Amino acid sequence: xxxxxxxxxxxxxxxxxxxxxxxxxxxxxxxxxxxxxxxxxxxxxxxxxxxxxxxxxxxxxxxxxxxxxxxxxxxxxxxxxxxxxxxxxxxxxxxxxxxxxxxxxxxxxxxxxxxxxxxxxxxxxxxxxxxxxxxxxxxxxxxxxx
Amino acid sequence: xxxxxxxxxxxxxxxxxxxxxxxxxxxxxxxxxxxxxxxxxxxxxxxxxxxxxxxxxxxxxxxxxxxxxxxxxxxxxxxxxxxxxxxxxxxxxxxxxxxxxxxxxxxxxxxx
Numbered sequence: 001x002x003x004x005x006x007x008x009x010x011x012x013x014x015x016x017x018x019x020x021x022x023x024x025x026x027x028x029x030x031x032x033x034x035x036x037x038x039x040x041x042x043x044x045x046x047x048x049x050x051x052x053x054x055x056x057x058x059x060x061x062x063x064x065x066x067x068x069x070x071x072x073x074x075x076x077x078x079x080x081x082x083x084x085x086x087x088x089x090x091x092x093x094x095x096x097x098x099x100x101x102x103x104x105x106x107x108x109x110x111x112x113x114x115x116x117x118x119x120x121x122x123x124x125x126x127x128x129x130x131x132x133x134x135x136x137x138x139x140x141x142x143x144x145x146x
Numbered sequence: 147x148x149x150x151x152x153x154x155x156x157x158x159x160x161x162x163x164x165x166x167x168x169x170x171x172x173x174x175x176x177x178x179x180x181x182x183x184x185x186x187x188x189x190x191x192x193x194x195x196x197x198x199x200x201x202x203x204x205x206x207x208x209x210x211x212x213x214x215x216x217x218x219x220x221x222x223x224x225x226x227x228x229x230x231x232x233x234x235x236x237x238x239x240x241x242x243x244x245x246x247x248x249x250x251x252x253x254x255x256x257x258x
Contacts, residue, residue, distance in 0.1 A: 015185065015206075039219075040205065040206075040219045040220065041185065041205070041206070074185055074186040074189055075184065075185055075186045076186070077186035077189075077190070079189075083193065086193045087189045087190075087193055090189055090192045090193060090202070090203070090204050091185075091189060091204065107192075107197075107201075107202070108196070108197040109193045109194065110196065110197065111197070
């Protein structure tokens with residue numbers, strides 16, 4: 001019996017896209033769990049920024065403050081903050097209201113850069129109310145509390 | 147229902163392909179699939195463009211890979227092969243274009 005390959009099977013090398021964010025933030029966690037990328041691209045792996053991992057070490061090595069923005073790793077490229085959310089929206093599937101809305105809002109880099117600071121402030125406020133401390137991956141002095 | 151024509155631009159983040167993207171991006175009836183071997187370069191190219199009428203979609207496409215399967219996955223109506231270097235096309239310079247009719251379908255019949 002002939003087998004019609006699925007979109008994922010047509011990928012020469014299934015790709016893993018890493019999304020690094022603070023899983024202690026309920027807003028970020030809900031957003032990242034709802035985000036879907038297109039089947040033809042690969043698999044989206046969610047990485048907790050509070051855990052030690054290769055990608056977190058790379059983020060720190062590059063001097064990126066994960067408290068100031070999430071990161072998306074595509075191949076060897078790290079997208080950070082507004083760029084990450086814009087790249088994620090471009091790679092996202094268009095299935096479901098959330099993904100369509102996400103794509104429509106953040107596909108523009110300009111719009112993402114305008115809105116991202118607002119979202120980050122909401123995240124910081126939430127974590128402050130929940131009594132969490134910053135990740136402080138760069139180990140800055142006096143940077144533990146929100 | 148508003149169905150856009152899907153234009154696959156292989157090498158869409160390169161010099162020639164990028165110029166094609168610039169020229170076509172204001173046309174709201176198009177979905178421009180900006181493709182090449184590097185997904186990150188395709189994504190960066192799409193993210194760098196200002197909000198435009200056409201929908202920009204980054205994708206991977208390897209001209210030396212399984213063309214039929216890749217075209218079936220991306221479902222283009224039109225294929226533009228702008229990948230280079232052009233002098234390295236080999237003895238089958240129109241290989242990718244030759245595959246397109248086999249994957250072409252009635253846009254109104256698509257589920258997405």
